[in-house]
Amino acid sequence: MNKSxxxxxxxxxxxxxxxxxxECFKHTTLSAALIAGEVFSYSSSGAxxxxxxxxxxxxxxxxxxxxxxxxxxxxxxxxSDGVIERISQSEYRSKLPSTRQFIRMLYWVNGxxxxxxxxxxxxxxxxxAVFGYIYTMCDNGKRGGNKLRASNKDIASVLxxxxxTVSRCVAVLARxxxxxxxxxxxxxxxxxxxxxxxNNRLLSSRSRGHQRDPESDTIARADWYAxxxxxxxxxxxxxxxxxxxxxxxxxxxxxxxxxxxxEGRAEDGGDKQxxxxxAAHREKLERQRIIILNRLGLKPEDLEAHYHCTKCNDTGxxxxxxxxxxxxxxxxxxx
Numbered sequence: 001m002n003k004s005x006x007x008x009x010x011x012x013x014x015x016x017x018x019x020x021x022x023e024c025f026k027h028t029t030l031s032a033a034l035i036a037g038e039v040f041s042y043s044s045s046g047a048x049x050x051x052x053x054x055x056x057x058x059x060x061x062x063x064x065x066x067x068x069x070x071x072x073x074x075x076x077x078x079x080s081d082g083v084i085e086r087i088s089q090s091e092y093r094s095k096l097p098s099t100r101q102f103i104r105m106l107y108w109v110n111g112x113x114x115x116x117x118x119x120x121x122x123x124x125x126x127x128x129a130v131f132g133y134i135y136t137m138c139d140n141g142k143r144g145g146n147k148l149r150a151s152n153k154d155i156a157s158v159l160x161x162x163x164x165t166v167s168r169c170v171a172v173l174a175r176x177x178x179x180x181x182x183x184x185x186x187x188x189x190x191x192x193x194x195x196x197x198x199n200n201r202l203l204s205s206r207s208r209g210h211q212r213d214p215e216s217d218t219i220a221r222a223d224w225y226a227x228x229x230x231x232x233x234x235x236x237x238x239x240x241x242x243x244x245x246x247x248x249x250x251x252x253x254x255x256x257x258x259x260x261x262x263e264g265r266a267e268d269g270g271d272k273q274x275x276x277x278x279a280a281h282r283e284k285l286e287r288q289r290i291i292i293l294n295r296l297g298l299k300p301e302d303l304e305a306h307y308h309c310t311k312c313n314d315t316g317x318x319x320x321x322x323x324x325x326x327x328x329x330x331x332x333x334x335x
Contacts, residue, residue, distance in 0.1 A: 005177040005180070005199065006177070007177050007201060009112070009114060011201055012108045016107050016223065017107060018063065018064065018105050018107070018110075019037055019040065019041045019102040019105075020033050020034060020036065020037030020040070020103050020104075020132070021036070021040055021096055021099050021101065021102045022099075022101045022103060022158060023096070023101075024036045024083070024096075025103070025158065025160045027083075027160075028074075028077060028078065028081065028083065029077070029125070030125030030128070030129050031064075031074050031125050032073075032074035033129075034064045034105060034110070034125070035060060035064065035066070035074040035075060035078060036074075036078050036084060037103075037105065038053075038055065038060065039055065039078075039084045039092045039093070039094045040096055042055075042227055043092065043093045051231075052087050052092060052093040052231060052235075053091070053231065054090055054091050054227070054230035054233075055092060056090045057071050062111070063107050063110065064107075064110050064111070065110040065122055066110075083095060083096060087238065088234060088237070091238070103129070103133050104132060104139075105128060105132040109178075114176055116175075116176070123172075124169075126159075126161060126165050126169050127172055129169075130155060130159065130161075130166055130169040130170060131169075131173050131178055133158060133159060134155075134173075134179055134198065135198055138196065138203075139202075139203050146198055146203060147196075148195070148197075149193050149194070150193055150194070151163075151184075151191055151193045151194070152166040152167050152170070153166075170194075170196075177199055178198070178199055178202065179196055179198060180198075181194050181195075182195040221327055222316070224327065225314055225316040225327075228307070228308050229305075229313075229315070232305040232306055232307050232308070232314060235305070235306075236302070236303060236305040236306070239302045239303050240303050242296060242298065243292075243293060243298060243303060246292060246296060248292050252285055252288050252289050252292060256286065256289065259278055259282040259285060260282060262278050263278035263282060266278050309324060309326040312326065
């Protein structure tokens with residue numbers, strides 16, 4: 001294997017990524033595939049249908065390095081094609097079946113600018129996809145062994161690209177030192193294939209045989225908990241909007257507020273009879289509220305956020321400020 005060249009840019013010690021199912025690359029645009037992968041990575045279309053993800057345009061932009069206009073077009077296309085569904089404001093769920101065939105797209109590669117032919121720019125969607133494919137195949141623990149033997153046509157068929165496009169992308173990635181390409185050789189069937197390697201400096205700790213970096217773990221942990229909190233709060237917010245959109249519910253809630261104010265005034269005045277009357281009226285209104293919620297398919301507790309972990313309320317820290325033991329990791333959010 002060739003010696004890894006020096007890189008002319010700083011590499012964040014951050015291996016966070018979005019997982020894009022291989023099938024996405026063949027059925028939509030490359031930018032839309034990235035967006036689909038982000039939703040897929042943090043949600044599911046399982047039997048319970050309960051796992052969604054909360055993503056604002058800013059969060060898509062920060063993680064994927066695509067413009068707001070591209071995000072808007074991508075989400076519209078993915079919803080139209082039945083790849084994702086929109087649950088509520090900024091809340092989405094993947095409709096793709098579970099799969100182990102996906103390509104890892106590193107966040108820092110998506111958003112970084114590189115000096116290419118004397119100009120600073122981000123990688124194109126095609127360049128990102130080709131790098132993501134080679135990176136995934138090479139940086140796969142013992143199985144990857146930092147080695148991929150493939151032709152341009154092989155890579156093109158996976159990513160839904162033309163082989164000439166793959167050739168141009170490989171040339172750019174090799175000049176940047178992100179990948180190393182050995183001289184093509186013919187296999188036993190007479191097909192010319194190259195052997196690709198990822199620059200050793202880009203490999204994960206797992207593939208290098210080192211322990212994970214603590215700072216990288218801290219970032220991943222914080223993201224994981226933020227995702228859990230956002231999901232719980234988004235579900236509660238959706239339920240509250242459903243309730244307050246009902247005119248009867250809004251009327252009863254206004255009366256409950258007025259009754260509580262009257263009860264407070266009665267307590268200040270020490271009028272026991274009025275206190276009892278206000279309390280009875282408020283309880284009657286509360287029963288009406290529950291009946292209306294039942295009609296809407298809701299319970300009072302559905303209007304509050306239900307965090308996965310009662311020890312830390314999905315903050316990652318228990319009441320004593322210690323790290324909570326509920327952390328599992330990305331891809332295991334509901335276990």
